[in-house]
Amino acid sequence: MSSQDIPEENLPAARDTGHGAVKVADEEHPFADPGLPPHEHRVQDIDERAAKRSERTVALLFTLSMLATIGFIASFVAIPVEKIVYIFPLGHVSALNVALGVTLGVALFAIGAGAVHWARTLMSDEELTDERHPIEAPSEVRSKIMDDFRQGAKESQLGRRKLIRTTMFGALTLVPLSGVVLLRELGPLPENKLRHTLWSKGKLLVNMNTDEPLRPSDLITGSLTFAKPEGLEEHDHGFQNEIAKAALMLVRIRPDDIKDKRTMEWGHEGILAYSKICTHVGCPVSLYEQQTHHVLCPCHQSTFDLADGARVIFGPAGHPLPQLRIGVNDEGYLEALGDFDEPVGPAFWERG
Template sequence: MTSQDNMSEEHLPEAAGGHGTVAVHGGAFADPGLPPHEPRRTDIDERAAKRAERQVALWFVLSMLATVAFIACYVIFKPGPQSANTVYIWPIGDVSKLNFGLGISLGVSLFSIGAGAVHWARTLMSDEEHISERHPVEATPAVREQVFADFRQGAKESGFGRRKLIRNTMIGAMAVFPLSAVVLFRDLGPLPEKKLIHTAWVKGMRLKNMNTGEPIKASDIEVGSLTFAMPENLSEDDEDFQERIAKDAVMLVRLQPEDIKDKRSADWGYNGVLAFSKICTHVGCPISLYEQQTHHVLCPCHQSTFDLSDGARVIFGPAGHPLPQLAINVDGNGNLQALGDFSAPVGPGFWERSE
């Protein structure tokens, strides 16, 4: 006797709440159906329903007021780092009044809409349970055949396949139409042109200490030390300082000449002083951790590790390219100066990346 021989079915009367049969090994048990519906207080008490209605309306009114507050914050508060435009929020610290006001008001507006909708659904909308019996969703062969026949008939009547001029020009129009969006996107801002490839470093530009702002002499760099530098024409008071330092920042390291494994890297340095981009080639984080004995630098964001003694090649982590190197020598006063731009675009790779 098979297991199917031990299975039986019991048909339940509709009045008993049954919706089919349940077969189990060795017998059958009754489908319990749905439990008796229990009305909510708002279903039987009109005063409670009115109170719930007012509560839902209150949430929606709060959302409208928050939206008005959002617009008011946008008009009243001005962006900028000035102290007049910031507010102290514990434990965050100083926060822009504009950002704080926009964030709070928009959050309250969205939350109030959601809270009102949820309260409406739980207290006033119908909560009657209904069962929908499962049924096949696949169309019958006759319906599918009719759909295909109607499509073929419509294509024939339209002359789409026969009138090639109309067909080809229509396809051309649909292909060209998206170009209008390209024009709109172009108007969103200036093209980057060569800004993604080149930095401010040019031949003859001196390197200055990022902390002191003074020119850096080769004799100031000790073996095993790491020094951060930037172009001499860059100042923290410049309006575009953050934009420029994100590409122009340099780290200087001095190695014993015999420790430098890459010949080109040695040729681009000066008496063991090497200059590399400070910007990680993974996602653009500033590199700041240096292991003196191994000559490795570590990106604190995702632990990409570069060997400065071997052309700053990647030895660990998600970075895909070595750190670009800056060719340097000294001027008549012994100050370090660049011989041109970096050996490759700074920061994360983009598209096929020009070398």
């Protein structure tokens, strides 16, 4: 039914609010502003004991967040990375990952739950209306905003509820420590651990397949062989970490085909030793083309010329494969004459 169908005697007098809206409908303004329903007080508004119970609940949640954050840090320090546990229905999972996930989740959830419970039970819940105004804020509006802010701060009872204030600040202070602990392990510290490998003067070159020391006669021209340092065994603790830096690639090239004098001097009778770790993102380089003396990384097609100091001739790699200087000991075995000339693998912040 439209307003025109309503008998005129039944239409109440219209009352203009001053902003184009009316409290009571009429023919010109058929849709009235119903206004806000009457405010209903919560039990905490009228019973201080209920308010105290809510305060203790909020403080308990904030305290739980602090304890969970401490548990997060303790788990990170105390639980070994390799520890595996069985948890139904997840199966066998990393104990460290589970502990970190649970403690951090509880810490964040407790802060959020405490803030929500605080707002719903103790902060003022009386609805206020404000008419629309131009985008430009006059001075009286800015003054009103500051007054509203001060009023909101007063109604939040932050100054009055010291227990909530103290525990909230404690929870918000401790939670960022979780991120600090995680940042500690995002990358290597500026030390020399990426600049050195197990290779050193006198270390024998051991065949990765046969686990036997290599002699020059074991390598034929055009061959590609992978080697590891003497004393590094697959069953050793930390084998993967060490071989990721020390993996060696041996090729034998006719001396006349070697283009760089330094490359020749660091080899032995055409046998050249290079890091097997690609300098792009660390993939193992293994695809060798003996006619061109090029080796290809299968991950992103970086190509290196082994006859010319393993310089990059194609692909995203940023620098050549590091070369290992080798020689032959008194027993006729190939040995290292030092460590790699450059840090192996991809670039890193502290690399000069």
